[in-house]
Amino acid sequence: MNFQLSDDQRAIKRTARDLLASRYRPETVRELADDERGFTDEQWLELAELGWPGVIVPEADGGLGLGAIELVVIQEEIGYALAPTPLLSTVSAALLLVAAGDQEQRSRWLPSLAAGETRGTVAVWDERSGWAPDGSELESVDGRLTGTKVAVADAASAEFVIVAGADARHSLVRSDDPGAEIAPERSLDPTRKFYTVKLSGACADQLRAGDGERITRAYATIVTAVAAENVGVAQRALEMAVAHAKDRKQFGRAIGSYQAVSHRCAQMLLEVEGARSLCYWAGWALDHDPAVAVRAASMAKAYASDAGFRVTAAALQVHGGIGFTWEHDLHFFLKRAKANGHAFGDGRWHRDRVAELSGI
């Protein structure tokens, strides 16, 4: 029994922390938030050189063949830096391809995804389905898809979209397909670009090999990665709040000496550490304990969804008026945390899953 990251995992974490801190300084994040595309080729290539797009893609498919825990570690640092990057979208597309693509589809796409030469994304939510991530009713006629998908991250910069259809069938649609129209949305979280993807008889290459269980596990990995990002986001917000509470003086003393402030910070720590424990556990279970992995992932996502928002909101409160300004960075963290909280099933949906998987 050992709950510490291995030396290799720690090395990945340290590299990620240092690199992301130098490449995504607050000014850079701010510029990218205003930028239409949201990242530069240089930035992408650098992450690709580290192998991150293929971190969890098997070596046989051109990836690094590492585990979910390594993905968790990287995602935590992406969140900590609040790096605007299409990495998660590409990793998610890769996970679904690994889970459900047949040999031909895998060899067509995975090596170039893993190398960072191609980017993909995942389109889950129908315009009119509820917030459940598994409720698509997309129409499919003779291999052509019609319907509208919303909140598709990084679609404009991706070569293809993995589209979720009815009965957990997934298909690959190329972004330049004449039947696919990609229109930017105004994102709650400006550090991640979201799009509406309108399909009108778009040519769809259905992923032919996946069974329900493999797809469920792919989603469990994705939600764990999203949850891990929120751990990093919340950790950074906590650190900002604590620094501010030590620094800011009112009534002649640091506001951190008031319990209404310090106890709020202690509560933030409790929630950050809880979310971190759950994410590491879920990552580990996805690699080593499949029997509990899906339930663990839902636990992590439920907890990190709520904690991400609560911690960033608490940090804002600790900052007072300055925290409410556009000029301060905190709002980017709050928005990322909230957006992540809603993506791939919110806290309520995942709690319901936990209940179901626990036989209640």
Place this chain on the structure above:
Amino acid sequence: MDLTLSPSEQAFRDELRAWLEANHPGALPREEQGSFEFRRAWQRRLHDAGWAGISWPERYGGRGASLIEQAIFNEEIVRARTPQLANVLGLAMGGPTVIAHGTEEQRQRYLPPILSADEIWCQGFSEPESGSDLASLKTRATRSGDGWVITGQKVWTTYAQHAKWCMLLARTNPDAPRHQGLSYFLMDMEQEGVQVRPLRQITGEAEFNELFLEQARVPESNIIGGEGNGWAVAITTLMHERATLAFGLQVSVQIALQELVEHAERSPGSNGRAAAADPLVRQRLAQLMIEAEVLRLNAYRGLSATMQGGVPGPEGSLAKWHWSEVNQALTELAMDISGVRALAIEGDGVGDNNWTYRFLRARANSIEGGTTEILKNIVAERVLGLPRMR
């Protein structure tokens, strides 16, 4: 990272499990004194088989077990639903404190009877005027001949009625700065100067007591850690209280949660369906399952960190605070599920087969062993490095 038990850890667990299964003493008798003697006998049986104080050094009757084995032990003993050991305070706090700060003579003298439950321990820290602000305590120890004479009052002293020894914190130097004027004594409870008066609790039971000390005598050899060092020694006791109990507590929450799910499945909710079918109840149950998992994982994470770093850190405060919230939320949900049935206390109203009792007992969780507010202060100041509150 590896969250599975190693083969040797697993072998240890299996051996313990088998032993507990074969030696489970059965249900606790209801009546107070009888139930305590039952628990004493149960601890003795464990001790005879070498299962008491396993992490203590072998020369004091332990088996030098690793931290992880101690953690497994704390989990398994709760999982087996055996009665609580009679000498919990001696095992969890007194022994570790004597091991850390006692002289070799004191270790030889006091440790073995803690394990065998021949001598029960209690903790005399809190006073009527000094609860959270423990260092303000007034109980006075003055030198007399080759020992000390102690006068004052303690309160909330759990198991004082059964105890042979009291971990007593008293002021030996009223002129020193308040943290430096304290000393840590082992006081013999069996003497005229010590009067124990039971305090009835919210549940109707009397686990804890008032302690009146009038010229109680303690020999010089019964100071732990030396005169004037009582505060540091007391902190060790409190750290152990918070750290070592975490494993047992998280398992007891897991067990309570299973029982709560059964309760929800058996109890009627609205529309003629079981309470468990109510979406709000489901949400709260799932949230509790998640929180219980956090308690378990944090305990393991803390253990891994301690195995690398040595001593338990202030993170134990976080665990104890979180546990109290989860356990209170759990029993509150149980009451909500009971609905109007919660108004009646079933049976004799004592013990873990009764949700109303558990709900009432859980009220103490955020007070005993340090209130939640104090634990938050500790986390804010010692973990986050925020300025001291005034």
